[in-house]
Amino acid sequence: MDRRKFLGLGLAALALAPVTQLSAMDFRKEKPDAWKAEKPAEAIKALYGDIKPEEKSVSIKAPKLAENGGKIPVVVKSDIEAKSVALFQDANPRAAVAAWTVPAGGIVDYAITMKMKGSGKITAIVEGTDGKFYSKVLAIEVSKGGCGG
């Protein structure tokens, strides 16, 4: 990614970069531990540090009973002006599913299709531009596991 190489050039380049690029962050490179953590709580800690998110203003839309764990549609929505969004679950070997950098003025309405090995809880964390964290936890049932099982 050119933009990310560009950011890597150093602080001088960073200072010159337009505002929208300042928020860009490669979560996989900069927070490798967050992707290795087994439990959502550990992954959240590795990604954001010791935070106490408020359980409000974030919604998760997913089927209550997913017949096929290999393709579960999940939508994360929030009206908060956000800096980043992260999605975790507790059924797979590792917790982190995806993380988004929200561009300035971006709309938090992200839909993905994910895999889950069995029933579990999905956790979404939204980092607001106000520096506060918001969360939502949703339990779903999976009748057929989707991680090759």
Place this chain on the structure above:
Amino acid sequence: MKVKAKEKDGIVKVKVLAKHQNIGPEEGEKKKKEANFITSVVAKVGDAVVYDMSGSGFMSKNPLYKFKFKGKKGDELEVTWTDLKGDTKTKKAKIK
């Protein structure tokens, strides 16, 4: 990869359907295939990034990504995914 972008009242709704096996490490072991999955999806209009996701091996096979952003008709949206092996694919679509 299929990309569809449609504008209504200043909001562009985007659907991206990527063609990828998305095999996580454990799944790869079981299926005797090499783990490889989409690690990043970035969408841009011109130089402005409108979508930036980092992903894990727990995305589904041939994943569907949907998102919204403030934009206008006629602009060109460019979507790029990168996988664990470093392969990338880019697709452009006009916002309708």
